[in-house]
Amino acid sequence: MNLLGIHHVSILTGKAERNFEFYTKILGMRLVKKSVNQDETSxxxxxxxxxxGSPGTELTFFDIPGLGHTYPGVSSITSTSLRVKTTEALEYWQKRFEAYNVEHEEIKKRANRDTLAFQDFEGTQLILVADNGEEGVAAGEAWDETEVPKEYGIVGLGPVLLRVRSSKPTAKVLQDVLGFRYAGSYPSLEGDFPDVEVYTTGEGGAGAEVHIQTRPDLSPEKLGRGGVHHVAFRVPDEDEHAEWVKRIQQTGMMNSGKVDRFYFKALYFREPNGILFELSTDTPGFDIDESVEALGENLSLPPFLEKNREEIEKKLRPLTLDS
Structure with a gap:
């Protein structure tokens, strides 16, 4: 069994309206599903x-109004990458960030790729990474109903950066349990610290990598708005997911067992450094209850919550997303 790559990354926001503005109006991504936190339906x-809404392209956000800010540290998913096609696209984004007063760095090399680091209004650490024709996990299709030219649009998720005090326990789980392969390292951009380790899965490439940064000098992260809750990895279908459930349970690590999210099957567990991993199926996908053309237009609820729609909608705060 091989994981296919990164499925999605889930982040916390304290203001869904501004979040929507940033990710759709500035970044040009598509809102592909508006739903509720299935574990807290209010x-x-x-x-x-x-x-x-392809697997491997989604950033998801739990909206928690009034949430405090994140205190950065170890045992965290420190940054999330978003793929674009070329370095020319990075140059476009650099100018766009300047026009919109988005905090950003200059274009830099990470893992031998051209990258552009930036952050959203809540401090979420993001990195644009240029594919430049690299082979590996296929990219998605940029959303073209936005002012961002399609050739410069975001086409999927790139590497996630994990920050830990010691890389060995996390690397062991990635390699021995999840089947990742060590693919090299690159110098840390944060000072005199060990090189960042690169691990890859599936067909490889930017959409299939986990990077591990060792920072023994830091305290554990205190998660708040702008912080990453978990990263999910891609499993092709439900049959293979059942085998992954068995494998994770055999390790003795605490885990959720199979969780039915309707749009995909999930399993959650924490690796030894405390970072939350998820294994999610590509199937059935976000178009199971909405057409591709209408994705994200209405409040979607899985069948096991649909029967409680009236009660759920009463508890939800009004949310106006100006599309």
Whole structure:
């Protein structure tokens, strides 16, 4: 069994309206699903992705109004990458960030790729990474109903950066349990610290990598708005997911067992450094209850919550997303 790559990354926001503005109006991503947190149905869960809501393209946000800010540290998913096609696209984004007063760095090399680091209004650490024709996990399709030219649009998720005090326990789980392969390292951009380790899965490439940064000098992160809740990895279908459930349970690590999210099957567990991992199926997908053309237009509820729609909608705060 091989994981296919990164499925989605879930982040916390304290203001869904501004979040929507940033990710759709500035970044040009598509709102592919407006739903609720299935574990706390009085709050929203927003999903942004490519034109079709493809696996491997989604950033998701749990909306928690009034949430405090994140105190950065170890045992965390420190940054999330978003793929674009070329370095020329990075140059476009650099100018766009300047026009919109988005905090950003200069274009820099990470893992031998051209990258552009930036952050949203809540301090979420993001990195644009240029594919430049690299082979590996296929990209998605940029959303073209936005002012961002399609050739410069975001086409999927790139590497996630994990920050830990010691890389060995996390690397062991990635390699021995999840089947990732060590693919090299690159110098830390944060000072005199060990090189960042790169691990890859599936067909490889930017959409299939986990990077591990060792920072023994830091305290554990205190998660708040702008912080990453978990990263999910791609499993092709439900049959293979059942085998992954068995494998994770055999390790003795605490885990959720199979969780039915309707749009995908999930399993959650924490690796030894405390970072939350998820294994999610590509199937059935976000178009199971909405057409591709209408993705994200209405409040979507899985069948096991649909029967409680009236009660759920009463508890949800009003949310106006100006599309």
């Amino acid at each position: 709050t929203y869960h927003l999903f942004y992705g490519d034109a079709k």
